[in-house]
Amino acid sequence: MASMSASRPATETLASKAPTDWSGPAMTARIKGRYRSEFVFKYAGLAALVVAALFLVFLLFTIVRDGASGFRSTDVKVTVTYDPTILGIDQAAAKGPGGKQLIEQGNFQGLLTTADTGLGVGTNVVSEGAWLVLREAVIADPSLLGKTATLWVPTRSNFDLLAKGKFDLDAADEARGVNDADIAAYRQLESRGLLKTGFNWTFLTSADSTTPELAGIWGAAKGSLLTLLVTLVLSFPVGIFAAIYLEEFAPKNRWTDMVEVSINNLAAVPSIIFGLLGLAVFLNFLNMPRSAPIVGGLTLALMTFPVIVIAGRVAIKAVPPSIRDAALGVGASPVQVVFQHVLPLALPGILTGTIIGMARALGETAPLLLIGMRAFVTEIPSGLSNPATALPVQVFLWSDDVARGFVEKTSAAIIVLLIFLMLMNSVAIYLRNRFERRW
Amino acid sequence: MADLNAGSVVAARNAADVVTTKMTARNVNVYYGAKQALKDVSIDVSQENVTAFIGPSGCGKSTFLRCMNRMNDTVASARVEGEIKLDGEDIYKGGMDVVQLRARVGMVFQKPNPFPKSIYDNVAYGPRIHGLAATKADMDAIVEGSLRRAGLWDEAKDRLGESGTAMSGGQQQRLCIARAIAVDPEVILMDEPCSALDPIATAKIEELIDELRGRYAIVIVTHNMQQAARVSQKTAFFHLGTMVEYGDTSMIFTNPSEPRTKDYITGRYG
Structure with missing residues (x-):
């Protein structure tokens, strides 16, 4: 700059320069090139979007x-x-007080295997767990004892x-996955109208099982809910207070810089590391129960906390400083400024960040594997320290299972997981719109 | 600009005869980190007069204004030396309650900054946090009185529940003035209150400043020299972090004693 202005004053250069030719060939070529790059950019972006949409459609499809068939199940009519x-139940005693316990101890399993079920086919059609249905029926109506019912x-x-048409019946015997006896029995039962396929309530209400027709997702879903509850209760307040302190009160020095860098790094740590930390600290050092939602929640809280801090800081930073000035200017104390002005305005951003963090925690599998939440749990967890599993872990377990019936269960479990995620994202969008204010 | 020299735009209102000193500053130095923003500023602000700070951008006038209610405390790198007193009490002394100070020395900012709350809540916020109203009726009275004094009552009385941010720029700034006077301060500091407003809104604010004169000690920072001439009785000219000249507005605009003031007033720079 200095040398240029020294040798030749700017005014002289401008005056001696030929006027710009706005319609010359060089300029026309430049304009054409500009339009071309705009065209390329526009359609490249569109193509990228279409490819992404296609992937999504393919995945969902x-x-x-x-998975859709996983929500349906086939029943057979037995007599x-x-x-x-x-x-082994005393008929008279069953009607008296304490009859319920007596019936519950009855050998319904033996009844189904030994007694004639009126199906008349040479193979075992009913599920291993079908005796539970019989027992429920008798508990509901003890007068059924000694009688015959369908x-x-x-x-x-x-x-x-077979009822859902999942087997390729034209394939060779070995590749078919089902034997001739079963096919024959199925055809016979179907022609007699003894089979019906309906909505699978078992899937939505029960926990895991070794037999596909008895396996349900509710145990894993409830495990996930309990885990997320712990995660939310721990990471949300801690994250918000950390974000407020760092943004509004902490002095800006080397220490707070280090804290900030550490939090950002923490958010990028692979989740399995958090699982190892949970294993070492919560299980080995603090001797907390294995496979429990409380430990899963603690571990996921460690993982979600930095996400909430970062989202919270961004949201707090986005509140215009003029609002802080306005409140300070009428004599509000710093705490009043934060809780009466900054936080309400930052809340939509904080909530969105939190729910995104929670959604990530919901889909997290690796850390849960390490703290034992991949256990085979047939009981629906009723508390924070009961053994439990989580939705993504359940997907992982079922996808690993050799029984053919679990293929559709795996996809059905994925559908349930996706519905949970979509619900959470909808809540995030709703909250953001609900609390968003303009200034 | 030549008009200004002739004094035709200068306010007809002269400085008050009886003058009570409200705030005093002695040898104030302000540093932002290593950079010195204000050098050795000493000034007396009176209760009866409107005091204007004028000067080119970056001359330190806003910095000085923000020292007067310790808003500079929010800037981590800012350091204030010297002495600023409100009614003889050093506002930078150890036990000073800054929150109380800011209630006594209110502020109106350059950009209208109403809270994203209702008009009513904007005005009621200050009295509420300071416990100035015992009942709902008291609060209603404070809100109405403040809006009336800010000349906004007629426009706002039917829409008290609407958001303050939905008003026009000029109305928002008057709402901010209403919010400041609702706390019943002793001093009102205005940091270029009209720079974001159109001429009609500016005229309204200027009228309002004139009506508030005497009730509150008012200090106004402005870029606009005609505005300083119109609304103030005392003017201080700042340049490069020093206060060059301070005196009656009529004197500053017609017969400045410093050549730098004269150059600025006549539009030679700034």
Whole structure:
């Protein structure tokens, strides 16, 4: 700059320069080039969007195609005689007080395997867990003892899959996955109208099982809910207070810089490391229960906390300083400024960040594997220290299972997980719109 | 600009005869980190007069204004030396309650900054946090009185529940003035209150300043020399962090004693 102005004054250069030719060939070429790059950029962006949308559609399509049948199950109509001697229940005592316990101890499993179920096919059609249906029926109506009744019970997984057309019956025997006897029995039962396929309430209300037709997602879903509850209760207040302190009160010095860098690094740490930390600290050092939602929640809280701090700081930073000045100017104390002005305005951003963090925690599998939440749990967890598993872990477990019936369960579990995620994101959007204010 | 020299735009209102000193500053130096923003500023601000700070951008006039209610405390790198007194009490002394001070020395900012709350809540916020109203009726009275004094009552009385941010720029600034006077301060500091407003809104604010004169000690920072001439009785000219000249507005605009003041007033720079 200095040398230029020294040798030749700017005014002289401008005056001696030929006037710009706005319509010359060089300029026309430049304009054409500009339009071309705009065109390329526009359609490259559109193409990227279309590719992304196609992937999403493909993903959703395959999951729904494979998983939709997981929400349906096949029942078979059986006729059973509730023989008190096979059941080992004293008929008179069952009607008296304490009869319920007596019935619960009855040998319904034996009844189903030994007694004639009126199906008349040479193979075992009913599910291993079908005796539970019989027991429920008798508990509901003890007068059924000694009588004969018909009722619908779940079939074995193979019959369920046959009813849904999941087997390729034209394939060679070895590749078919189902034997001739089952196919024959299925055809016979179907022609007699003894089979029906309906909504699978078992799937939505029960926990995991070794047999596909009895396996349900609710145990894992409740495990996830309990885990997320712990995560939210711990990481939300801690994260917000940390964000407020760092943004509004902390002095700006080397220490706070280091804290900031550490928090940003923490947010980028692979989740399995948090699992190892949870294993070492909560299980080995603090001797907390294995496979429990409380430990899962603690571990995921460690992971979610930096996300909330970062989202919170960004949201707090976005509140215009003029609002702080205005409040300070009428004599509000710093705490009043934060809680009466900054926080309400930052809340939509904080909530959005929190829910995104929670959604990430909901989908997290790796840390939960390490703290034992990959356990096979057939009980629906009722408390924070009960053994439990979580939705993504359940997907992982089922996808690993050899039984054919779990294929559709895996996809169905993914659908449930995606519905949970979509619900959480909808809540995030709702909260953001609800609390958003303009200034 | 030549008009100014002739004194035709200068306010007809002269400085008050009886003058009570409200705030005094002695040898105030302000540093932002290593950079010195204000050098050795000493000034007396009176209760009866409107005092204007004028000067080119970056001359330190806003910095000085923000020292007068310790708003500079929010800037981490700012350091204030010297002595500023409100009614003889050093506002930078150890036990000074800054929150109380800011209630006594209110501030109106350059950009209208109403809270994103209702008009009513904007005005009621200050009295509420300081416990100035015992009942709802008291609060209503404070809100109405403040809006009336800010000349906003007629425009706002039917829409008290609406958001303050939905008003026009000029109305927002008067709302901010109403919010400042609702706390019943002793001094009102105005930091270029009209720089974001159109001429009609500016005229209204200037009228308002004139009406508030005497009730509150008013200090106004402005870029606009005609405005200083119109609304103030005392003017201080700042340049490069020093206070060059301080005196009656009529004197500063017609017969400045410093050549730098004269150059600025006549538009030679700034």
